[in-house]
Amino acid sequence: MNQEPIDPQAWSELLALGGEDADSMVDELIDMYLEDSTVLLAAIRRDHQSNQPQSLARTAHALRSPSATLGALRLAEHCRRVEEASTREDLPPEAVIEELMEEAHRVTIDLQSRRRQA
Amino acid sequence: MSPPTRILLIDDDRILQKVLQRVLKKEGADVLLASDGPSGLAMAREHHPQVVLCDWNMDGMDGLEVCHHFKSDPELNNLFFILLTSRSGLEDRVAGLDSGADDFLAKPVEPAELTARVRSGMRQYESNQSLRQLSLDLDQQRRLLEEEMARAAEYVISILPASIDGPIATDSLFLPSQKLGGDCYDFYWLDEDHFIFYMLDVSGHGLAAALPSISIYNLLRSSALPKEILLQPEKVLASLNSFFQMGRQNEQYFTIWYGVYQPSSQTLRFASAGHPPCLLLSPFAPSGRSMQELKTNNLPIGLFEDATYVEQSTQIQPGSLIYLYTDGIYETMGQAGPHQFGEWTFKSFTELMLSTAASDPPALEKVMAAIKQTTGVLHFSDDVSLMRLSFRTEPD
Numbered sequence: 001m002n003q004e005p006i007d008p009q010a011w012s013e014l015l016a017l018g019g020e021d022a023d024s025m026v027d028e029l030i031d032m033y034l035e036d037s038t039v040l041l042a043a044i045r046r047d048h049q050s051n052q053p054q055s056l057a058r059t060a061h062a063l064r065s066p067s068a069t070l071g072a073l074r075l076a077e078h079c080r081r082v083e084e085a086s087t088r089e090d091l092p093p094e095a096v097i098e099e100l101m102e103e104a105h106r107v108t109i110d111l112q113s114r115r116r117q118a
Numbered sequence: 119m120s121p122p123t124r125i126l127l128i129d130d131d132r133i134l135q136k137v138l139q140r141v142l143k144k145e146g147a148d149v150l151l152a153s154d155g156p157s158g159l160a161m162a163r164e165h166h167p168q169v170v171l172c173d174w175n176m177d178g179m180d181g182l183e184v185c186h187h188f189k190s191d192p193e194l195n196n197l198f199f200i201l202l203t204s205r206s207g208l209e210d211r212v213a214g215l216d217s218g219a220d221d222f223l224a225k226p227v228e229p230a231e232l233t234a235r236v237r238s239g240m241r242q243y244e245s246n247q248s249l250r251q252l253s254l255d256l257d258q259q260r261r262l263l264e265e266e267m268a269r270a271a272e273y274v275i276s277i278l279p280a281s282i283d284g285p286i287a288t289d290s291l292f293l294p295s296q297k298l299g300g301d302c303y304d305f306y307w308l309d310e311d312h313f314i315f316y317m318l319d320v321s322g323h324g325l326a327a328a329l330p331s332i333s334i335y336n337l338l339r340s341s342a343l344p345k346e347i348l349l350q351p352e353k354v355l356a357s358l359n360s361f362f363q364m365g366r367q368n369e370q371y372f373t374i375w376y377g378v379y380q381p382s383s384q385t386l387r388f389a390s391a392g393h394p395p396c397l398l399l400s401p402f403a404p405s406g407r408s409m410q411e412l413k414t415n416n417l418p419i420g421l422f423e424d425a426t427y428v429e430q431s432t433q434i435q436p437g438s439l440i441y442l443y444t445d446g447i448y449e450t451m452g453q454a455g456p457h458q459f460g461e462w463t464f465k466s467f468t469e470l471m472l473s474t475a476a477s478d479p480p481a482l483e484k485v486m487a488a489i490k491q492t493t494g495v496l497h498f499s500d501d502v503s504l505m506r507l508s509f510r511t512e513p514d
Contacts, residue, residue, distance in 0.1 A: 010226075032132060061175055065175075
């Protein structure tokens, strides 16, 4: 798996979906994503700190789906790991959450740059 | 051009919503968006989409539950329901199918697959709609037909004779089947010394059977046949056979049992043509009654123009009973299953008639109730007619 935060193939497929005015669609999607992910990342940290595995599973799922749609496949995978661990009612270790946060940070920077390019 | 496909997309991921909406709009579809099950259901009731795309994993009401709500709502259950799922396990598919989902779409969604599944869903929705319409039309036609049959049955009932008392107390019962058969019967005093009674059954069902049976009834009631003929059963049958050569036109025929009783000589003259035998039960004795089957070997009426008919006669003792009936009473109940007589046949029918014929026989309704109880049959598939003559014990 490549090391880029946004999978190039997934991204080009997304652009293909957008068709002629792909740019404006992508801008809109990135804005929505950044808006939502800020809220969701804060919630993930809060759920983890307050030991709420059920809520954590839902939040991680809520971040996973849009991340996958925008090609942030590694982040989606981190989300899935957290979601699955929490669904079993085990709170994942702190390190797993930190990895997710780091990846989310990279994704955010990448998307912001794409937004500016567009 | 047909109106655009209307698709309802229920997903709590608004990014995916946007993307899928775009793909579907490019295909010319009208896309409605809902972010959870309850608002999706409300939207479907208001806007009547043909296809629903619903995510499986959602907070609150999940996709399975949403699907179940759609499929158990008569107003919404005809929609084509596609579950979006990242699950691929067999158990998940089984759960999805059990909740009524019509198709699945794997996440991440592949646009070409999405549009292909929506198109296939539309085709199925449309063929379901035409089947649904067809079944509504058929249902309405069936109801109209049943109403007409019921009206025809009412007419037949209205012309049938009422019970009479006197030296030969006679009563009868007519149970028209839903399809209406061709049963008809009559009994009356032709003059002071001649009591006429007959029963007939035209082949087939519906008006095609009921109309001929009514016209035969009218012919025998009118003075079209002279009295000398009406008093001779074999001549009545021969006359009817020459009038009703129906076989050539529509392969119809009828069976009949016709009798004339003369009190002064206590003689019954009778002729039957393909009709089940009349049951003659001897006067009541402490050992019970004995039973005789009265019939003559003649072909049904209307089969062969040159058929000849014969009659017989027998003495009737005071206190005797006569039962006349159509084959619907025993023939169509073969499937009724086991009962106290084993398989319900003509023989078990006659045994039951004998066992119910006490010294003071019960009303025909009670006899019929006993038949229904014995056979477990509530509704007969053919017309059922039953007539009983009770000959007074002490002649006047």
